[in-house]
Amino acid sequence: MVATTHPMAALWIGLTLLVACGTPPTLARIIADLDGDGSYSTTDVALPTLRDWGALEGDAVLFHTGATLDLDAVVNEDDGRSRDRAIRNPGTPHMRYLRDGEVAVADSFLGLSMVSGYAHFEAAVMFFAGLGVVLTGEPAPVYFHPQIEGPADLFPRTDNAVYLPATDAFFLMPMEFLQAMPFATNRGVIVHEVTHRVWYKIAWDGRMLALRQAIDTHAATVAWVLLRATEEGVADFFGAVAADNPRFLVPSAGTDLGDPRDLQPVRSVEAGWLTGNMVSPYDLGAVVASTLWGFAAISGRDATCRALLAAGVAQAAGLGDLPSYSVGELEAATIAGLPPADRAALCARAAASYAASWLPFQGLCP
Numbered sequence: 001m002v003a004t005t006h007p008m009a010a011l012w013i014g015l016t017l018l019v020a021c022g023t024p025p026t027l028a029r030i031i032a033d034l035d036g037d038g039s040y041s042t043t044d045v046a047l048p049t050l051r052d053w054g055a056l057e058g059d060a061v062l063f064h065t066g067a068t069l070d071l072d073a074v075v076n077e078d079d080g081r082s083r084d085r086a087i088r089n090p091g092t093p094h095m096r097y098l099r100d101g102e103v104a105v106a107d108s109f110l111g112l113s114m115v116s117g118y119a120h121f122e123a124a125v126m127f128f129a130g131l132g133v134v135l136t137g138e139p140a141p142v143y144f145h146p147q148i149e150g151p152a153d154l155f156p157r158t159d160n161a162v163y164l165p166a167t168d169a170f171f172l173m174p175m176e177f178l179q180a181m182p183f184a185t186n187r188g189v190i191v192h193e194v195t196h197r198v199w200y201k202i203a204w205d206g207r208m209l210a211l212r213q214a215i216d217t218h219a220a221t222v223a224w225v226l227l228r229a230t231e232e233g234v235a236d237f238f239g240a241v242a243a244d245n246p247r248f249l250v251p252s253a254g255t256d257l258g259d260p261r262d263l264q265p266v267r268s269v270e271a272g273w274l275t276g277n278m279v280s281p282y283d284l285g286a287v288v289a290s291t292l293w294g295f296a297a298i299s300g301r302d303a304t305c306r307a308l309l310a311a312g313v314a315q316a317a318g319l320g321d322l323p324s325y326s327v328g329e330l331e332a333a334t335i336a337g338l339p340p341a342d343r344a345a346l347c348a349r350a351a352a353s354y355a356a357s358w359l360p361f362q363g364l365c366p
């Protein structure tokens, strides 16, 4: 890892143009850390799934630049069926690299951000493959710095990363207000988004939008909201595990936005949330994530990840035509999939957070 304080100046020293070299690169330089003052550090990684360095296309994801997302053309149909009509002019990146020995170095900060993004998407795909989750089909597209058209309040224009099920695609917005580590370069953030895709397929059975459309009862609406909020916690948990950082949001979003989602504090469910009465899905999500982080401290990260994924698969099997869900069900199912020898400690950790919704744990916990 190299610390650099003058980003662009340093890039040009001692590097030759990639086109001048005969052999393909074996490593890519990516941004590893970035401070608010513009100093950053880099690390060199292999990108085994990258097939086309120029177009940033590989078996993990396909990057596109210059695309427009037309929100008016997005309909709530599953399987990414809105993609073709809602995405216009997806362009192919023309990445340019300098060469530092075996290492390809993108020749601009945006280029470095994109290669870093590819590296983190690849790491996310491999992280889930290591847990036995391999999604079939084409790699998902990543729209880098897309133009957004449509209702102004529906979708972030800047400073966000999004997985949109209706397009089965990722969107990395330009960082405008948050001037620290771009989301594209933050492994925890990218794994959070990839978790949404994984969870959509395995825990929602790819029917999240159809279920939302079918709902005609208040109880089912609440269940859907609780499932979505719980999913935010699941995504933060996997992001923190993959990044090995329970505060992975802070380097990008700062403490005001990041601390409320720090996974280390013990947080508690509030009674009002049980009826879906939350300011944001991250209210419940932060409790779910910190609880899972606590489970991982007891039973180990790998076992907790696997038990959680199994609980997600079971959730999909039980969805039916109208969802029903109580806060804590997924967490209780995760405990049930962890070693019985850990049960007492896991239940004690759950009890610290779920007093307001203990029913799912009854029968499981003493």
Ligand SMILES: [Zn+2]
Residues within 6 Å of the ligand: 192, 196, 232, 235
């Ligand atoms: Zn999310």
